[in-house]
Amino acid sequence: MKQTLAEAAWKDAPMARRLFTRRQLLAAMGVIGLVTGGRFGASRLARPLGPSGPLSQGAQELIAQAWAGLDPAKVLDVHAHVVGTGDSGSGCWVSPRMTTLASPIELLKFTVYREAAGVTHEDHCDEEFTHRLVSLVSSQKPHGRLLLLAFDHFHDDDGRPVEAQSEFHTPDAYVLSLAKAHPELFVPAASIHPYRADAVSALESVVAQGAMAVKWLPNAMNIDPSSAKCDAFYAALARLQVPLITHAGEEKAVHAEERQRLGNPLHLRRALEHGVTVVVAHCASLGQNPDLDAAGEPWVDNFELFLRLMADPKWEGKLFGDLSALALVNRVGKPLQHVLEHDALQGRLCNGSDWPLPAINVVMQTRAVVAHGFLTEAQRTLLNEIDQHDPLLMDFVLKRTVRSNGKGLRDDCFQVRREVFPRLA
16 A cells, blocks of 8 residues: 555654654644645645536536637637656656655645645656646536646756756656647647756747747746846747746745745846747736835835836737736735726736646635625635536636626637737637
């Protein structure tokens, strides 16, 4: 019988005690036990893997309403992560601190992510992660497609990869292979650190193979978007008409405490000045950063800095935002209300799920969405029912359902924007 994480923690306690205190060990074991419910795959913090019964008529009607007015062939989720351990030869990699008791909190975090993604056997992570995602999307009737995001290593200031500072790596080649195997479900997005000596040639190669975008997470990858080191890469992105989907704002999902300033939305002006189409993930809806335009650089909300950029007429047609995570418990509130109530802003937004985060109970709480007035209790009940069948579908239906002062999200937020993805459109 496979050992549970809690049992492994107890067995390895002597080794663990040399790495951290008894109090830390017991806390980690208690939290891991809570996460796994005493056994891996029976999580209380991530969604169960199967529904308790067929969808009710009400839930089916809510799904049908969500699809009304949309062309499934044009529907695109622009923010879906792929993670693996490389057990299948995929080249995926996860830092040992995410999978060992040496870092109990990091182990807990990866355990929750893994369960949310439907991985029940840690030695088949690649296969089960992909199988779960394929099963979810293909079982939706109708369904759109997901933009699958590769994820490059942390690189130092000289462009050298540093595994010790990286949390995970998802190679471009792996994402390209998944999209090639399932073109009706997936669209590939590469991830290339701009400081790399081969950054431009790597971009040209992946675009020739079908990559439709590039994904950055500056806070975690050590990328300063305002640095001249990015200029050659920006020029190539503009020349190839490839959008940059980049995180902005504070980053909670990846270890980046000392690099949060790299997520300042105002740093993205340099990319825009080079003619790059930029999609700001999450609309920079978390945390604060220095206002680089004001005397003394006071700290202000990242979302306010994002809105300032969006209000600049110079960037119309080049600067966009994505809706991923706006309904999660740590973000839901003012940013979602603002985008719901401003029709002109919605004309520059793209939907994204940030999969697998919608499948994590502790961050996807419909109760919080109701508390802010975006849903009714009756809608919440139906969404929770859909969630038991398919948390990815629930995220889509939720965003099609939320309202503020009677206003919801426009249809075009959920379909491929030609100005963002000219190569795909």
